[in-house]
Amino acid sequence: MPITPDVLARHGLKEDEYARILGILGREPNMTELGMFSVMWSEHCSYKSSRIHLKTLPTQGPRVLQGPGENAGAVDIGDGLAAVFKIESHNHPSFIEPYQGAATGVGGIIRDIFTMGARPIALLDSLRFGELGKPGTKRVVTGVVAGIAGYGNSIGIPTVGGEAFFDACYAGNPLVNVFCLGIAPADGIVKGKAEGTGNAVYYVGASTGRDGIHGATMASAEFDDASAEKRPAVQVGDPFMEKLLLEACLEVLKTGALIGLQDMGAAGLSCATSEMSARGHVGMDVEVTKVPQRETGMTPYEIMLSESQERMLFVVHAGREADVERIFEKWDLHAVCIGHVTDDGLVRVREHGVVVAEVPARALADEAPLYDRPSQRPAWLDEIQKLDPTHFKTFPATADVLTSLLASPTIASKQWIYRQYDHMVRTNTLCLAGRGTPVVRVKGTNRALAMSVDGNGRYGQTDPKRGAMLAVAEAARNVALAGGIPIGATNNLNFGNPEKPEIMWQFVEAVAGIGEACRAFAVPITGGNVSLYNETDGKAIYPTPVLGIVGLVEDASTVIGQAFPSDGLKIVLLGETRAELGATEYLHRVHGEVRGMPPAIELGHERALQALLPQLIGAGLVASAHDCSEGGLAVALAECTFGQPGVGATVDVRGVTGPAGVPVAHATLFSESAGRVLLAVSPDHLTAVLDQAATAGVVAGVIGTTGGATLRIAVDGEPVVVAAVSELQTVWANALEDALASPVRG
């Protein structure tokens, strides 16, 4: 087939990119080679628009065992162990086919973790959906949640937490970001590297079919009306196969027969052969007819580009092949030698011995064009950063606003979601879903790991840099709430089309924000994922950087939850409330606006808080801890009362003055000022807590007492909320399920 502009367009390759391919090969590529370049040089695989910016992120730290560039990052957690973790998106497929899109997203990130030699022990999900009650959203929400449950539950890795956020901007581009964490021996981290001429290349796992061909290319383009036709590019997950693959791989790794292994995810066999070769500065010679196939008549093009799930590529020490085959036979899995490592740096693909593709591995893996795309601050930003009295429409009674916010799907209990997830399997889950920051213990040690995934797209929309910094701060603060010291981060950068200068500007700003915050907190980024082209009919999602942060809890027995555990405790507010209503859930829910500046961030204060909380919690001075995020202080207080059973509170806070006309109670209680934490403290420990906060330079004040069955909130002595905890809890607990059940309005 001649390579025409139309063929290039269908492969998502630009004219100048094709010229580069001609330059590398010194000849025209054949179709198989063109296909391999197309997937490896896609935005999804090559990070060609983002790479120069990602290089600015801090990736070093005393605990880092593996930074970006491998299948996942790894940090030292003591006791000779490493936490291996990463976040990855499956956004585009989850819109087209929600169940399988989400399920294979879970499968993919799990493979990234066990490929590193780690046993996966926890999953978290960061989800963004359109507004409930609008056409199409329910299909996506129910499908995505069922897909995550279907895969995670079956493979037996607990989904211990996550977040879900609803906004119209995600209606056509839902975000499904999945975080996975595993535990490996610190000295047993395995790389995706090929080495040693003559060593065997093994294909293991599921057979190859025609599913997912050009999945990576699909994930590198915008959606339009024809996107539903791309369904064949979504893969189908088989969690049972992956469970077997997981056990077999971990068993094989113990034998020492492997040099390296890599998942065949995006770009399939093309990616695994070229990346493993490039990392080891070697080549590979593979025979496609040896690849187990589940369909007949597959061409080399299809075999090299298939994204069939649950497959891995091994490089095996010559002479140790039997060890691999014996274990895979035990698990009834394919393990087929398809070729060997060479010293010429070429990925050579044969069909019945005849060479059908021959491309330098480095050209595919490392030499995609890098773009420093033009960026420009959006002209509309000044306008949406404005927030003045005219933007506030009505002022319902404060208690009614609280009830309305508790019923917002973003704030409401996510029980409808997490009760579908097995969040307890492996018996490590110390803080059950819905009770606070997810924490899993590390068996065989006294330690535990706290994890959080966070990011607020409305903050990103109104100020992408500050929004990104706030995402880092919130995730770090959340792990600190469980007594964890933040030790490593992974990021998932969800943006629109980077070829538009305004989107690129958002991206550049957000990366700068992440870098600045991570440097200030001394939390290295050990890997992550970039998802661009989240646009439908030319309209982009809000810039949504999602941060996943891991915190090390030294003593697992000190972990606490977010709910007030008993009566008679003092409620301490750490941090300061300012009248910050910009980009808040209040502003959207009550006044229908997404505008203003997001809350200010003080990096020094956040860092002090991240140190203070583990110190207080580790010493057993705190009975519960919860941060103030979406919905502000009133929502956080209400959530603290929703224990089992609920414990009421009586609180009086000092008012802050907002824009003219806005009631002081609204400005005070629904402001989303960052860096605030609510603690419940026994009167015996109060002095110690306040003293240590003062020493740390963290503002702390006693604002009330726990007890009774009523939540009473006063501002400057004036009661504004007096509500039965059980009534508020009912609203909060049922809102998401009710919203899913309510009729759809166009």
Next chain:
Amino acid sequence: MKFAVVVFPGSNCDHDAYHAVKHVLGQPAEFLWHKDTSLQGADVVILPGGFSYGDYLRTGAIARFSPVMQAVSAFAAQGGPVLGICNGFQILCEAGLLDGALIRNQQVQFRCAHVDVRVEQVDTPFTAACTTGQVLHLPIAHGEGQYFAEPDVLARLEANRQVIFRYATAAGEITPEANANGSLNNIAGVCNAGPHPERACEKVLGSDDGLVLFESVLRRLTAGVA
């Protein structure tokens, strides 16, 4: 007292059962591979939870043909204690070692939560250390946990006092609301068990009410030896 935990392809609570027995109870425990034909001298056999063979056919329908199941059946026939947890319960039903079947939850969704179950019988090896009417706080985690049996089978089970656990309120009342998945007669376990006692062996995980099952069988077997 030696415990054996059978590993089927797709078992995923095998390590949890092993941990509960070995590290919490401090008893010897070993894994058995589903292709094994001998129980290797085990005194108690646990069929763990999970998704054997992916549960792509009926749950437990393929696992019951695993070679090890012949030995398990023979062991059970001689009165050997076998605990089937979740998927293990489903396998025992498919194997005909237990009556009835587990079908899709009434909610048509997976359910993972702590629930309360009332102990109905204390004259079984796994409930000997309980008191009748005792309420245990145990996790469930299943998509197909709704117990079903034909009316005559159900009547026989009830008459023979083979129902050992029922979903109940925290106060021990048998109500429709307390029924976690639509099971007939709120049944959570017939002579062998439904929920996940192995996940409830340490207070730090939310409940240690599951320990009593393992302590029961220990007590029963130790008494037998004495």
